[in-house]
Amino acid sequence: MESILNVAKHLKENAQSLSNTIVDDIVPTFPHSVSLQEINQAKIVYTEFLQFLGNSLLKTEENVHTELIKWSKKNGELQAALGQPISTVIVRYPSTRSIFIDHLTAVSMAYQLPPLEMINLMKRFNYLLDLSLNEAIFAFERLTEEKFAANRRQINELSAPIVSIQEGIAVLPLIGLIDQERAQYLVEHIVPKIPSLHIETLIVDFSGILMIDNQVADQLLKVSSMLKLLGIAVVSTGIRPQIAQAMIQEGVNLSAIRSYATVRQALEEMNKLKI
Missing domain, CATH: 3.30.750.24 (STAS domain)
Structure with a gap:
């Protein structure tokens, strides 16, 4: 139990530096170029995610679910507000997952996390990442549909003048x-x-x-x-x-x-x- 507490503390206290390293490792794996603005935004998002992961290790799943949905919706709406297709988010998840797991494994080994607790950590990480992706997509679709509906209303107004x-x-x-x-x-x-x-x-x-x-x-x-x-x-x-x-x-x-x-x-x- 003490080992997982140490891992959780490490993730929270070193979230920013760990996020910077992870993003620097992830960006070269993307099939397309990434702007500096996107890189800086990713570092902020991953810092929040790592802090969230650290806090979630000792919380109930219900609390985790509620807080993560709120966080993921914000990120999905941000992506939609930038006008980027949701595919630009989805295509990055496989390499993001792989590099995250590499760094989490290194942290777990540094604190001599027992195999069972390491498995539970990876399960929790994958659960949170998948839940985050789902909610980001839902939020993106909802905001995009709202924009389409507003555009349709405007088209209807302009296409039927008296x-x-x-x-x-x-x-x-x-x-x-x-x-x-x-x-x-x-x-x-x-x-x-x-x-x-x-x-x-x-x-x-x-x-x-x-x-x-x-x-x-x-x-x-x-x-x-x-x-x-x-x-x-x-x-x-x-x-x-x-x-x-x-x-x-x-x-x-x-x-x-x-x-x-x-x-x-x-x-x-x-x-x-x-x-």
Whole structure:
């Protein structure tokens, strides 16, 4: 027991110098170059890990698990914030593990750690390292997904602008791929803004759309129905023949919506009706 106490004390007291040595040994084994900033960051991370390992040797697994998850999440989020792919972290683990084990073995032998305690030390190290990798990946994925979600929201906002083209008439140009998420965004965020524009007719222009499925088409029909209840007429323009054919085959009924080939044609017809 005294031997493991000495090893734990050594790891905590010499964490920084040991970390510097380990990083200097690890970096040349990487298949790609590493910046000085990354090297310095790695030394900080490994110093914390060695201190954590030293403290964990005499703690319960539950306490170890809780503290390590918090530490690993921080490192995973840091990696994501740097904009680096998670593969740059994973690819370094095999050589990192091997060199760590070499140094831990040397420390264990210096303090004459019995074989069974040395095995337990290596098991604890591997457990912590694997747990750290898992939690770092989870944190990286979570933060990356949050960034993607924020980008998708911004794309949705920019890809469905409502443009007023003359008194009482506005155009909603649909551009790109209209999937279920974008259709839902239209229903929840775009439609509620339309009444405040004080328009009588909304032209939904499909000329920038290559294809939509029947579920999305149904959502767009719901948009039309909602606007009709608000006293706003909806007309469509720019529906390509292949889109119209696909909608008919899927059983989507567009007969309730007036349709024109172009926005210009729709405006000309509406202006004639006003005369």
